[in-house]
Amino acid sequence: MSNLLVEMTEKALARNIPLSVQLDLTYRCNERCVHCYLDHDDHGEMTTAEIKHLLDEMANAGVFILTLSGGEIFLRKDFFEILEYARLERQFCVKLKTNAIMIREREAARIRDIGVESIQISVYSHRPEMHDAITLVPGSLKRSLQAARFLRSQGLRVIIANVLMVQNLQDYPGVRALAEEMGVECTLDPTITPMMDGDRSVLKLGVNQDALRQVFRDQALVGDVDEFCAVAAPADDNALAALPCSAGHTTCYVSPYGDVFPCVQFPLPTGNVRTQRFLDIWRHSDRMNEVRSIRMKDLPTCSSCSHVGNCTRCPGLAFMEGNMRGPSSQDCEKSFARTGIPSANMLAKKSSPANLVQIQIGPMQPPIPMSGAIA
Amino acid sequence: MSNLYVARNPRVAARSLDGDMMIMSGQDSTLFTLNKTATILWQAADGATPLEQIVQRRICAEFEVEPGEALRDAETLARDLASHGILEISEEPIIREGAK
Numbered sequence: 001m002s003n004l005l006v007e008m009t010e011k012a013l014a015r016n017i018p019l020s021v022q023l024d025l026t027y028r029c030n031e032r033c034v035h036c037y038l039d040h041d042d043h044g045e046m047t048t049a050e051i052k053h054l055l056d057e058m059a060n061a062g063v064f065i066l067t068l069s070g071g072e073i074f075l076r077k078d079f080f081e082i083l084e085y086a087r088l089e090r091q092f093c094v095k096l097k098t099n100a101i102m103i104r105e106r107e108a109a110r111i112r113d114i115g116v117e118s119i120q121i122s123v124y125s126h127r128p129e130m131h132d133a134i135t136l137v138p139g140s141l142k143r144s145l146q147a148a149r150f151l152r153s154q155g156l157r158v159i160i161a162n163v164l165m166v167q168n169l170q171d172y173p174g175v176r177a178l179a180e181e182m183g184v185e186c187t188l189d190p191t192i193t194p195m196m197d198g199d200r201s202v203l204k205l206g207v208n209q210d211a212l213r214q215v216f217r218d219q220a221l222v223g224d225v226d227e228f229c230a231v232a233a234p235a236d237d238n239a240l241a242a243l244p245c246s247a248g249h250t251t252c253y254v255s256p257y258g259d260v261f262p263c264v265q266f267p268l269p270t271g272n273v274r275t276q277r278f279l280d281i282w283r284h285s286d287r288m289n290e291v292r293s294i295r296m297k298d299l300p301t302c303s304s305c306s307h308v309g310n311c312t313r314c315p316g317l318a319f320m321e322g323n324m325r326g327p328s329s330q331d332c333e334k335s336f337a338r339t340g341i342p343s344a345n346m347l348a349k350k351s352s353p354a355n356l357v358q359i360q361i362g363p364m365q366p367p368i369p370m371s372g373a374i375a
Numbered sequence: 376m377s378n379l380y381v382a383r384n385p386r387v388a389a390r391s392l393d394g395d396m397m398i399m400s401g402q403d404s405t406l407f408t409l410n411k412t413a414t415i416l417w418q419a420a421d422g423a424t425p426l427e428q429i430v431q432r433r434i435c436a437e438f439e440v441e442p443g444e445a446l447r448d449a450e451t452l453a454r455d456l457a458s459h460g461i462l463e464i465s466e467e468p469i470i471r472e473g474a475k
Contacts, residue, residue, distance in 0.1 A: 004406045008397055015393050064390040064397055093388030093399045115386040115401045157404065 008064075012250045017062035018282050019250040022264050025051070025082065026071035026256050031099050031135040033122075035165055035205045037195040038071065045256040048078040050274065052085050054254065057278040059090040065117075069097035069264075071256065080110060087114050096120065097161075100147035101140055108150035118157040120187075121148050124165075126174035134167060148184060158184040164215065165192065165205045176220070188221065191330060194320050196267050206330070212337035229338045232309030239308060240297035244315045248291035252282065262291045266316030268324065291315070294325060301327050305344035307335040381429070381453050381462050382422030382469035389417070402460040412438070413452055420462055422469030426453060 012019035026045055027038045046054065058066070066086055073079055073096065086092045096111075100121045103111075111119070121144055125131040131141035151158050162168075162175045172188055179186035192206040207215070215221065222228040243249055247263035254260050258274040260281045261267055270288045271281030282288065294315070297303050302313060305327075312335070317328035327345035335343050342350075383389070386401025396409040396417060409417055415437060419429045430446045438445070456462040463469055 002406055004408060008392060008395070008406070008408070011392055011395065017392060019392075059390070062390060062392055064388065064392070064399075087388075088385055091387070091389045093390075117388070117399065117404050 009246075009250055012062065015062075016283065017250070018058070018252055019063065020065040020067070020246075021058055021063045021251065022067040022069055022253045023051075023054070024069050024071060024254070024256050024264070025073050025076050025079065028075045029070065029072045029099075030075060030101060031072070031137050031140060033124075033135050034167075035134070035163065035192055035202055037193050037202060039196075040071070043257060045076075046258050046274070048081060050258065051078075051082055054258070054273050054278060055082075055086055055090050055092070057273070059092065061279045061282060064093055065095065066092035067095045067097060072102070073098050074102040074107070080114075083111075083114055083116075087116070093117050097122075099135070099140065099144055100151070101137070101143040103147035103150060105150050108147070108154045108156070111151065112154035112156055116156065118159055119151055120159040120161050123148075123160045123162055123175055123178075125168045125171040126178045127171060130168055130171055134165070145178075145182075148182060152183055158182075160184055160186045162186060162188050163192070164188055164190040164207055166207060166211075167205070169207050169211050172215075173220070188215075190215065190334070191314075191317075193265055193317070198320070203330075209333060209337055212334060216334075216338050231339045231341060232307055232311075234306075235296070235303075235308045240295065240303060242296050244294060244296060244299070244313060247315060248288050252288075254278075260285075260288075262288060263316050265314060266291075266319055266324075268316075268319055291324065299325050299327075301344050301348060306341055307332075307339070307343055311335050311343075378466055379426040379450060379453065380422055380424070380465050380468050381416065381420040381426055381457075382465075382471075383417060383420050384460055384463050385471070387461055398461050400460045405459070407459065407461065412449075413456065416449060416452060416456070417462070420453075422463070422465075422471065426450065426464075 009019060027040055028042055029038065029040050083094065086094050094116045096116055096119045098119065098121060123131065123144060124134040128141045132138050148158050160175060160179045162172055164172060176186050190207055190212060192203050194200045195202055216229060217225050219225055247266050252260055252262055253264040254273065258272045259269050260271050260273060261269060268287055268291065270285035296308060302308055302311065311331055313331045314328045315324050317330055318324055318326045321329060327343065329345065332343035332345045336346060384401060388399040390397050396414040398407045398409060400407065412434060415433050416429065419433050426449055427446055430449045431442060434445050434449060435442055453462055453464050457464045
């Protein structure tokens with residue numbers, strides 16, 4: 001993050017401004033990725049007019065960075081109308097997340113004309129047989145890569161997002177090499193998100209501890225391995241007073257049905273823009289304010305953990321485990337893989353049987369479908 | 376005598392953050408913040424109003440500054456912003472199809 005963006009984020013935080021929002025335009029998708037936690041049926045997406053009204057409200061609220069995601073955004077027939085409105089009428093800095101298989105030369109040129117900050121494309125392997133086995137769509141890798149090349153040829157910033165799973169564990173060097181050859185960026189994420197109804201069976205696709213340890217010691221990925229895998233310094237008062245993450249502080253997420261959450265990976269419903277003003281939800285939702293009130297020192301297990309100073313703990317994943325103030329086991333596994341030192345949560349689990357809790361969605365909504373795009 | 380016209384580049388992203396104008400360049404995604412004078416210039420840059428008129432009506436009205444000096448400074452500022460792709464400048468009015 002640039003220094004200026006850090007400075008602006010600090011200002012937004014101090015002034016309670018939602019600087020960055022992810023808006024999922026649809027949960028419908030033309031791929032069926034094996035790890036996706038979405039319900040792809042349309043349960044009543046916001047109309048074009050509703051989305052434009054929301055964009056007006058978000059612009060007035062100070063939202064600057066708008067990530068349009070899904071589902072597959074290009075399945076919306078009004079996608080370009082929404083994108084043009086967001087960019088040219090409301091001047092958002094727009095990022096797109098897509099599988100890109102509907103992008104041809106014409107679409108790429110149109111995206112260039114409208115101007116977006118970046119286009120993130122999901123690529124699971126450099127080998128068609130592996131990628132297509134994950135998306136369950138034959139020919140999908142070829143089409144995604146072709147689209148990435150069209151977009152690059154228009155001078156656009158393309159980011160390949162590679163989710164690491166058991167199946168494609170060995171392929172990330174190939175994906176990175178492919179990205180380099182294409183002149184695009186590449187991110188790697190070993191996080192698998194549970195289904196929103198609490199079903200955690202999809203987590204079995206996540207890589208195991210040995211594999212994580214290897215990945216975190218890959219110099220090509222992490223740079224200085226000793227530095228990356230170092231144990232955090234003991235937490236001081238500043239670390240304990242820190243925010244767990246930006247969710248609900250400078251960022252939030254809006255579903256295709258208008259539900260507002262602290263983050264795409266934090267399914268705590270805080271309101272719906274069809275019946276409330278976006279800014280009222282942001283400022284006055286009790287749940288949003290509860291998320292906002294939590295500091296590292298308020299986390300009963302994590303505040304005493306040796307990893308608290310540099311843990312990647314996701315409050316949303318913790319929430320999906322049953323407690324937004326609790327640990328996120330996936331992040332405990334990451335800290336352990338990096339340092340070889342078990343987290344306080346792992347030590348506690350050793351001394352008591354695991355207690356998996358199905359998440360309770362509040363009275364506002366039935367189980368919440370969420371985005372398939374993983375950052 | 377300046378006969379420059381200035382227009383906001385539609386490819387940039389912009390938002391006022393409680394008075395601080397944030398601009399992200401469409402050229403290379405570089406982030407800028409504009410000072411008060413640059414913000415006034417940005418907001419008034421409709422492509423139709425001559426820079427000289429913007430300076431007289433908006434900048435001189437806001438700051439105690441001699442009009443000639445203000446215009447020279449505004450021209451320098453406009454060219455600087457144009458070099459970053461934030462503004463477009465022309466000696467003719469800048470009219471875009473479908474512009475609002």
